[in-house]
Amino acid sequence: MDQPNLDLELAQLQNAYSLITEFLVQYSFQLVGALLIFLTGLWVASKVANLVTRLFEKHEIDITLSNFTSNLVRIIIIVMVAVICLGKLGISVTPMVAAIGAASLGAGLALQGMLSNYAAGVTIIVTRPFVVGNTIEVSGVNGVVSLIKLGQTILTNEEGEQISIPNKLIIGEILHNSFEYKLVENTLNIDYQADTAAIITIIEQAISQSDNVNKDQKILVGINGFNSIGIELGMRYWVPTEHYFQAKYQTNQQVMLALKQARITIPCPVREIQIQH
Template sequence: MALESLPITGQLATLNQAQGKLLDLSIEFGPRLFAAALILVVGHYFGRWVGRLLDKMLKHMDLDITIRQLLTRIVRGLFLVLFLVMALQNLGVDLLPLIAGLGVAGAGVALAMQGVLSNVAAGLTIIFTRPFRVNEYISIAKEEGLVENISLFSTTLSHVDLSRVVIPNRKIAGEILHNYGEIRQINLTVGVAYTTDIGQALGAVEEVLRSNPRVLQEPRPVVQVVTLADSSVNIGVRPWVSVPDYALAIGELNRSVLETFRQQGISIPFPQREVRLLDSGR
C-alpha cells in the first residue's frame, strides 16, 4: 500500500507546485497585465476622440474629405502605437530587439507585398495631387463613372445602373484621365429637310432646352448647324446637365425635340438614294 501511494503523492506535489508557481506569476504579472490592457483601452478611445476633434478642425479648413479621412486615420494610428509602446514598457518588454525584429520582418513583407505598396503610393499621389475628387465624373483605364470613394488602395466608381467599379490605384496613376467634373455636356444630332426654315428649327430646339429643368442655362447650351449631309441638314444640340441627370436628360430631349418638330411641321427626312439604271446596250 505504501508503495502504491508514492506516485499519487508525487503527482499531488507536482500539481501543488504548479498551482503555486501560477499563483506567484499571477501575483507578479497580473497587475501589469491589467494595467497594460487598461492602457490599450484608454489609447483606443483617446485616439478616437482626437480623431473626431481633428476632423472637426479640418472641416473648417475646407479640406477634401479624402485628405481629412487620411490625416484622421494617421493620427489615430500614431496614438494607438504610442499607447501600445507604453503597454509593452509596463510589461517590462525590451523594445530594442523587438524594433530590430520588426525592421527585418518589415523588409520581407515589403518585398512580398509590392503590388499593395504600389497601390498605397499611387493612392497617396491621388489624394494629395487631387486630379479628381469625390462626386466628380471621370473616365480612366477604359472605365467611367461617378467617384464614390478614394482610399489608399483603390478608387470606387458608381454607374447609373447602380453597379460599382473598383479600380486599383496603381492602374490610375500615370494614365490619361478625363475629368468631367460635376456636369456633363450632351451631344445630340437631329436632321431636318433642306426645305426647312433653319431659323425656325433652331428656335424650336432652343425652346425645348429652355423648358427642360435638367438643362443648365450656364454654361449656355450650344445649338448650331454642324453638317450638311446627303439627305438632311444636321443640327448639333449640346447642352450641359448635372452628372446624375445625364442619362435621363438625353431621353427627355430626344422626345421633346421630336414632338416639337411634329407640332410645328418640321420634317425629319429619311436617308434617300437616287439610283439610275444605264442601258448597257447603247
C-alpha cells in the same frame, strides 16, 4: 504508490513552488509596473486618437483620412508602449524588432499592389480631385462617385451598376470630372435650302424648355459640318448624370416635336440604283 515516487513528486512540486515564488518575489514589481504602463498607454492612445479626429473634423478634412490617421496613431502608441513594457520585464526587444522588420518587408512586397492602392487613396482624399456626388470618367469607365475608400473608389451608373476602381488606376491617369452633370452631344441634318438660323432658334428653345437640362450651363446649337445629306447641326447641353439617358431621350423627343410643329423635315440619304438591261 511507492514512497520513493511520492517523495520525488513532492520534491518536483516543491521546486516548482519555489520557482514561482521566487519569480513573483523578484518580478512582481516589474509585472505590476508593466501592467500599469500598458493600461496607461492604452488610455493615452485612445485620448490622442480622439484628439486627432477632432482636429481633422475642425479643419473639415475627409472622414476617411481622419479615421485612417487616428487609427494609425493609436497603433503606433500601443506598439511603443508594448516595447516599453517588454523592456520593463527585462525581455530584449532587439531580436523581435529585427523579426518584425523582416516580416514587414516580406509582407510589403507581397502586398505591394494593395499598399499602392492605399497610398493612392490617401492622395485622392488629401488633394480632392473629386468628391462623393461628382461625375468622373477615368480608365475608360464613368459614373457618379458614391464612396471613396482608401483602397478603391466606388462609382454607380444610371442602371444602378456598381463599379469599383482601384485607386492606383486613378492617380496618374487623365481624369474627367463634370461634377453632377454630364454632357450630351447630338447631331442632325437639315436641308441645304432650309433657314438654319430659324431652325437653330427652334432647337435651342426646345432644349431650354426641358426640365432635365442644366440651365446654368450654356446650351450650344450650331452648324457642325456639311455632308452629302445636308447641313449637319450639332447640339451640346448638360443633364444630371443620374438620369443621363432618360433626360437625353426626353429632350430629343421635345426637339423632334418642335421641328415637326414647325414643319421642318430631316433629309434622308438617297441612293440611285441603275438597272441595266
